[in-house]
Amino acid sequence: MHRPPKSVQRRLSLLLVSVASLTLGACSDADRGHVLAPDGVTSATTRTGARDGDLDGALRAYLTTLGFTGRVASTLETRLGRRVDRQLADLGRELWFDPIQGLNDDNTCAGCHSPTNGFGDTQPIAIGIDNNGVVGPGRTGPRNQRRSPMVINTAFYPTLMWNSRFHASSGDPFDNRQGFVFPAPEGTSLSYLPHLLTAQAFIPPTERVEAAGFHVPGGNDDLRRAVVRRLNESSEYRQRFARSFPHVKRGAPIAFDDVARAIAEFELTLVFADAPIDRYARGHENALSRREKAGAVLFFGRAGCVTCHAVSGASSEMFSDFRQHVAGIPQIAPSLGNVTFDGPGLNEDFGLEQVTGSPADRYAFRTSPLRNVALQPAFMHNGAFTRLEDAIRYHLDAVSGAASFTPDRLPVDLRGPLGPLQPVLDRLDALLRTPVTLTADEIESLIAFVRDGLLDPDARPERLQRLIPEKLPSGRPGLVFQR
Numbered sequence: 001m002h003r004p005p006k007s008v009q010r011r012l013s014l015l016l017v018s019v020a021s022l023t024l025g026a027c028s029d030a031d032r033g034h035v036l037a038p039d040g041v042t043s044a045t046t047r048t049g050a051r052d053g054d055l056d057g058a059l060r061a062y063l064t065t066l067g068f069t070g071r072v073a074s075t076l077e078t079r080l081g082r083r084v085d086r087q088l089a090d091l092g093r094e095l096w097f098d099p100i101q102g103l104n105d106d107n108t109c110a111g112c113h114s115p116t117n118g119f120g121d122t123q124p125i126a127i128g129i130d131n132n133g134v135v136g137p138g139r140t141g142p143r144n145q146r147r148s149p150m151v152i153n154t155a156f157y158p159t160l161m162w163n164s165r166f167h168a169s170s171g172d173p174f175d176n177r178q179g180f181v182f183p184a185p186e187g188t189s190l191s192y193l194p195h196l197l198t199a200q201a202f203i204p205p206t207e208r209v210e211a212a213g214f215h216v217p218g219g220n221d222d223l224r225r226a227v228v229r230r231l232n233e234s235s236e237y238r239q240r241f242a243r244s245f246p247h248v249k250r251g252a253p254i255a256f257d258d259v260a261r262a263i264a265e266f267e268l269t270l271v272f273a274d275a276p277i278d279r280y281a282r283g284h285e286n287a288l289s290r291r292e293k294a295g296a297v298l299f300f301g302r303a304g305c306v307t308c309h310a311v312s313g314a315s316s317e318m319f320s321d322f323r324q325h326v327a328g329i330p331q332i333a334p335s336l337g338n339v340t341f342d343g344p345g346l347n348e349d350f351g352l353e354q355v356t357g358s359p360a361d362r363y364a365f366r367t368s369p370l371r372n373v374a375l376q377p378a379f380m381h382n383g384a385f386t387r388l389e390d391a392i393r394y395h396l397d398a399v400s401g402a403a404s405f406t407p408d409r410l411p412v413d414l415r416g417p418l419g420p421l422q423p424v425l426d427r428l429d430a431l432l433r434t435p436v437t438l439t440a441d442e443i444e445s446l447i448a449f450v451r452d453g454l455l456d457p458d459a460r461p462e463r464l465q466r467l468i469p470e471k472l473p474s475g476r477p478g479l480v481f482q483r
C-alpha cells in the first residue's frame with residue numbers, strides 16, 4: 001500500500017552535504033545573535049564542532065527541497081474560493097458547545113474536541129455518552145475506541161479519521177469533483193457538499209456511542225431529523241439560522257445541511273499553522289532556537305520522520321502523508337467501554353482493516369499530522385502515552401520500547417490487561433523496523449522541535465478557551481471544562 005520514498009531521503013542527504021559545505025564559515029549577524037541567546041542549550045552539532053550556520057544551511061536546504069513555505073495558513077480562502085463567513089462560523093461555534101445536538105442530552109462535539117487541548121481529546125480514549133458532564137482529566141464514563149484527534153487545521157486534511165475512512169478522492173478536501181468517500185450507508189452521497197469537513201459534520205450526531213445514544217430509533221437520517229427537529233423548536237436557533245440561511249428566514253425549516261455548513265465553517269476558522277517552523281521558513285532566522293533547529297535537521301534528515309510526517313504536495317504542510325502505517329503501538333483496551341473491540345479477545349483495534357476488510361491492513365493507522373501536538377494530553381491513536389517524550393522515544397524503536405512499555409500513567413480503567421502486542425510488532429512498518437540511532441542529546445533536540453517548533457502559540461488553551469460561549473442558545477447548561 002505504501003511505497004517508502006527512499007529516493008527523496010537520499011536526494012535530501014546529498015543536498016544536505018553539498019549545502020552544508022557551501023555554508024561552512026558563513027555566519028551571519030543573525031546567527032551570531034542567536035548563538036549568544038541565553039537559551040542554555042548546547043546542540044549536538046555544536047559539540048561536534050559545527051557552527052550555527054551549518055544548521056541553518058542544512059535546514060534551509062531541506063525546506064527548499066521539500067517545498068515547505070510556512071505559508072499554508074494564508075492559502076485557506078484562496079482554496080476555499082471565498083471568504084470565511086464569520087457569522088456562520090459563530091453559529092457553528094455555538095452548536096459545537098451545545099448538547100442540544102447530542103440526542104442523549106449529555107454530549108456534543110466539545111465533549112471530545114475541547115478548546116483546552118487544540119479541540120482534541122482531554123482523555124487517552126474518548127468518552128462519549130453517559131459521561132459525567134466534565135471535560136478534562138476528570139471526565140468519566142464508558143470509553144469508545146480511540147482518542148479524538150485535534151480538529152484544528154483539519155481544513156487541510158485530505159483524509160479524516162485514524163483509518164482515513166472519510167476521504168476526498170481528489171486528494172484535496174476543498175475539491176469535491178471526484179467525490180467524498182464515506183463507509184456505508186453514506187458512501188459517496190455527501191459528495192455534493194463543498195468541503196470534506198461539511199460532509200464529515202453529518203456523521204458525529206448519528207454516532208450512538210458518541211452523542212446520539214440509543215433512545216431514538218432508526219437510521220442515520222432519522223437521527224439527523226431528530227437533531228434538526230430540536231433546533232427548529234428553538235426560537236433562538238431559528239433566529240440565528242435565519243441570519244445565515246434565507247430559506248430559514250422565509251420560514252422554511254432548518255435542514256441538516258445548514259447545521260453541517262455552520263459546523264464546518266467554525267472548523268475553517270480553526271487554522272493554527274503559524275508555528276516557529278513556519279516563521280523560520282518565511283525568513284525569520286531566530287524563530288527556532290538552536291536546539292529546535294538541530295531537531296528539525298534530524299526530523300527532515302537522518303531520523304527519517306518526514307518520510308511519513310510529510311510536508312510536501314498534498315500534505316499541505318501538515319506533517320503527515322495521510323496514509324496508514326503500523327507503528328507498533330501497544331493495544332489499550334478499556335475495562336469499561338461501549339464499543340466492541342476487534343480480535344479473539346475483543347481487546348484489539350484492527351485500524352485500517354476495519355475499512356478495507358483486508359488483514360494486510362491490520363493495525364495500520366494514519367500518520368498523525370504533528371502540528372500543535374504538544375497541546376495533546378495523550379499520544380497515538382489510543383493515547384497509550386501521556387508524555388510526548390515517551391511517545392517519541394517508543395516510536396524511535398518500537399521493538400525495544402515494547403519490552404518496557406507500561407500503562408501506569410494512564411487512567412485506572414486503561415491500565416490493562418492490554419491487548420496482544422506481538423502481532424502488532426510483527427507487522428511493524430519497514431521504515432520503523434530499523435531503529436534510528438540517535439544520541440541522548442539528539443533525542444532531546446528532536447523532542448524540542450516536535451514540541452515547540454510545531455506549536456502555534458495562538459492555539460494555546462488560554463486563547464482557545466475564549467471560544468466557549470457564556471450562554472448557550474438552547475438555554476441548556478453547558479459542559480464543565482476543567483481548566
Ligand code: HEC
Nearest residue numbers: 108109112126127128146147148149160161162163204210
Ligand atoms: C465521543 C467523542 C466525540 C464526539 C462527541 C465528537 N467526536 Fe469527532 N472524533 C472523535 C474520535 C474518537 C475521532 C477519531 C475516530 C476514529 O478515527 O475512528 C474523531 C474524529 C473527528 C474528526 C476528524 C479529525 C481528523 O484528524 O481526521 C473531525 C473533523 C471531527 N471528529 C469532528 C467532530 C464534530 C464536528 C463533532 C460534533 C458534531 C464531533 N467530532 C463529535 C470523537 C468525538
Ligand code: HEC
Nearest residue numbers: 303304305308325327329365366367368379380381429431
Ligand atoms: C513509517 C512512518 C512513520 C515514520 C518514519 C515516523 N512516524 Fe511518527 N507516526 C506514524 C504513525 C502511523 C503514527 C500514528 C500511530 C498510531 O497512533 O497508531 C505516528 C505518530 C507519531 C506521533 C504521535 C502523534 C499523536 O497524534 O499522538 C509523534 C509525536 C510522531 N509520530 C513523531 C515522529 C517522529 C519524531 C519521527 C521521526 C523520528 C516519526 N514520527 C517517524 C508514522 C511514522
